[in-house]
Amino acid sequence: MSTPPSDRKFLKSHEWHLPKGADVVEIGITQVAADELTDVTYVKLPAVGSAVTAGKPFGEIESVKATSDLYSGVTGTVTEINEGINNDPGVVNRDPYAGGWMIRVKVSSSGPDLLPIAEYLKVIGA
């Protein structure tokens, strides 16, 4: 298993949060989650400008096998979404930490559940 990058924080539900400048984070899912879902077929993302809340779903991800909610670890406003993701949803499986990013959020407050890499590694038993 590839080790998740250490430059970001994680939820137990496998979403990563990468700081992008002072108050913006980029959110995606980890390789563990992408592998568990199997072939991703569709990602339902919120509209730019909509609000996301820490601990609440911001979208859904579908695979051949299952549909899962996507959770945000922060509260704020969506500034950008990965528009191209549904032209090639397999990017989430191939490149979950970069090309498979999902949304960017201007953060008003950070939730209590974000884990540093060491804690997340315990979650996935790595």
Next chain:
Amino acid sequence: MAAMSETMLKRTPFYDFHVQAGGRMVDFAGWEMPILYKSISGEHTQCRTSGALFDVSHMGRIHFTGKDALKLLDTVCTRKLVDAVVGQSRYSLVCNEAGGILDDVIVSRDAKHWLMVCNASNRDKILAHVKAVRSQKDFDCDIADQTESTAMIAVQGPKVMEKLAGVLPEDPRELKRYHFTTVNLILMKITVFRSGYTGEDGVELVLPKGAAGMAMKMLAGSLNKENATIAPAGLGARDTLRTEAGMPLYGHELSENIDPISAGLGWAVDLTKPFIGQPAIKAIADAGPTRKLVGLEITGQRIARPGSPVMASGKVIGEVTSGTLSPTLGKSLAMAYVDSAHAGVGLSLEIDLKGTMLPATVVKLPFYKRPA
């Protein structure tokens, strides 16, 4: 990711093979089975274009012997069996008195016994059912569950028959569809059935449990090689393959609340002979079923999930039983039960996916048919 209890799960004789091949093991009907090795769609395409090998040892294998074996099977099966010849298999339903489907099975007539292959999830139920019928009718029939003393694999795909002709002592291409033969390979007795659950040509093999490892080496010695003609595939691909082929799956299209006529399986029911459920099923056939199983082609790439309501003019008229994004056709496909009035091919319906309406068109099943 839910934590999974790995205690109590049964393992097939191919368990070590799955783990070595990188299989992701999951609980399937109490068995630890590979859902996939690398990717569901990759394994699906491998089966459609070349060959795939599935461990189906979890499926129930029940032997019937004795003078009333045929009578017992004829009582529990919807399909006519009296005219089956040695070496022939028939797909059948097993129903309750109300005509509800207890299981779908394949019954094969061998020289000295009959074999019933049933779903893993229904094995205990079917064993109890056939034993109860035996007692009620006082049939002289020995019922032996051979599931865990044997192994079973399915080898499916357009290139497998030629490949297997070079491995098996008899050319399997001589076998007609839904026929079988028993061959001796080194010291193993292998029964070769020309059947499957993928929509492709191929065979299913039953062999002694102890021979499983050797058989795997002989049949697929080069399995882990890149570009192998036959590569292992998991239950995930098995499900997407059978969905494209419009084949029902117990627990989805089939259940005790569904009768064979509504399920579109009238061809597997012989209403001219007595069997358990016959009067109820005849009544449904005579009146016409109130709901029917249909194929739906969905606009867009979202996948309809089992339980999603099917709508017409804002009203719920049915429910999705299976859905997938078809790797072969590149379309979102579903099977659903809908009120008979809405089952016509070409009708426009909608699927309510947690509040999002997906436009769908009724299409003919199967979605996929292999090139002749």
